[in-house]
Amino acid sequence: MNNQSNIEDSVSALSFSQDKVHTATLGMGCFWSPEALFGHLPGIIRTRVGYAGGTSTSPTYHQMGDHTETVECDFDPIIISFEEILDVFWSNHNPVNINDYRGRQYRSLLLYHNKLQQVTIQHVIQKRQKLGMGVPETEVSPFCGFTLAEDRHQKYYLKRYPNAMEKLTLLYPVQDDLLSSTLAARLNGLAKGYTNLEHIIKEINQWTMSLSHREMMIDLVKQIRW
Ligand code: MHO
Numbered sequence: 001m002n003n004q005s006n007i008e009d010s011v012s013a014l015s016f017s018q019d020k021v022h023t024a025t026l027g028m029g030c031f032w033s034p035e036a037l038f039g040h041l042p043g044i045i046r047t048r049v050g051y052a053g054g055t056s057t058s059p060t061y062h063q064m065g066d067h068t069e070t071v072e073c074d075f076d077p078i079i080i081s082f083e084e085i086l087d088v089f090w091s092n093h094n095p096v097n098i099n100d101y102r103g104r105q106y107r108s109l110l111l112y113h114n115k116l117q118q119v120t121i122q123h124v125i126q127k128r129q130k131l132g133m134g135v136p137e138t139e140v141s142p143f144c145g146f147t148l149a150e151d152r153h154q155k156y157y158l159k160r161y162p163n164a165m166e167k168l169t170l171l172y173p174v175q176d177d178l179l180s181s182t183l184a185a186r187l188n189g190l191a192k193g194y195t196n197l198e199h200i201i202k203e204i205n206q207w208t209m210s211l212s213h214r215e216m217m218i219d220l221v222k223q224i225r226w
Helices: 003-012 032-039 082-091 115-130 162-171 175-179 182-191 197-204 211-222
Strands: 022-028 044-052 068-075 108-112 139-142 146-148
Touching: 022 032, 022 082, 032 044, 032 068, 032 082, 032 182, 044 182, 068 082, 068 108, 082 115, 108 115, 115 139, 162 175, 162 182, 162 211, 182 197, 182 211, 197 211
Parallel strands: 108 139
Antiparallel strands: 022 068, 022 108, 044 068, 044 146
């Protein structure tokens, strides 16, 4: 077995059982920062940015129609609950739509994927209201589709560091695999200043991979020139 396939084997070893994967879809302004914010949190498996919440077909950045910039997070509810995600959501943006700024592009928006998420959203709104935090101007609607944004918007902050992208390409030769990896989500958070290398290395050490695979991944991460 050559070195390249060894590396790819080790990456696919980081697997999550599918029934444990839940999804949250959130709008909180320009989607670059929320992707980095959620991407740094343990329990977030992968992130992506896109357009959701509207009715127009095939939205793009320049023709968003009535859609909103959103971040989508796949998460392991055993490690991070939907309620914790909502606390991060409301603590990290101002959910006021001043004068309908940029129409629906930058709405504070929660698109629930099931009844439990809908109930949890109401519960957290009431919890915050009791704490004197008021009622947020967040639109709450059922999820009805998500269009992935253009490549240049995915892991926007990580892409400011060509050496990081180069090193990650050794682990994930296929760009889509790279962009949807847990490691890229964490490093995107690091690039934006939400976490540091020490935290990421500690977490990699807990991932369900063999010791040699973890060491190889940690070595590679340490070699990145930021
Ligand atoms: N920073 C840009 C917005 C980009 S975003 C993907 C701006 O201030 O126009 O909406």
